[in-house]
Amino acid sequence: QVQLVESGGGSVQAGGSLRLSCAASGRTFSNYAMGWFRQAPGKEREFVACISTHGDVTWYAESVKGRFDISRDNAKNTLYLQMNSLTPEDTAVYYCAGNKQVLSRLLKAYDQWGQGTQVTVSS
Numbered sequence: 001q002v003q004l005v006e007s008g009g010g011s012v013q014a015g016g017s018l019r020l021s022c023a024a025s026g027r028t029f030s031n032y033a034m035g036w037f038r039q040a041p042g043k044e045r046e047f048v049a050c051i052s053t054h055g056d057v058t059w060y061a062e063s064v065k066g067r068f069d070i071s072r073d074n075a076k077n078t079l080y081l082q083m084n085s086l087t088p089e090d091t092a093v094y095y096c097a098g099n100k101q102v103l104s105r106l107l108k109a110y111d112q113w114g115q116g117t118q119v120t121v122s123s
Helices: none
Strands: 004-007 010-013 018-024 033-039 046-051 058-060 068-073 078-083 092-099 117-122
Touching (some): 004 092, 018 117, 033 068, 046 068, 046 078
Antiparallel strands (some): 033 046, 033 092, 068 078, 092 117
């Protein structure tokens, strides 16, 4: 039911910042726990961060903890990922995903996916 569209990707120098957005259609966005995942060339898609329906609980992958911040604005049907202190290892296609069941770090828990946005970090 919910359609997700990522934006905000681009190219940045190491140490820089980017803010990704995920716009959701419909009126049921607040019923979904949301997550960000990423996939680098030659690697499997991996968990980055997730957030509960009301934004009360957030989880982060160890590789991004302290650098990335996930947030949501349910009034705007939008999910965000603020990325700071970026490194070349953060280069990947970033996907947002929705999970109406439970907050989870597992890809299989999410049944609504965006098309992804490219993030490239140069040395």
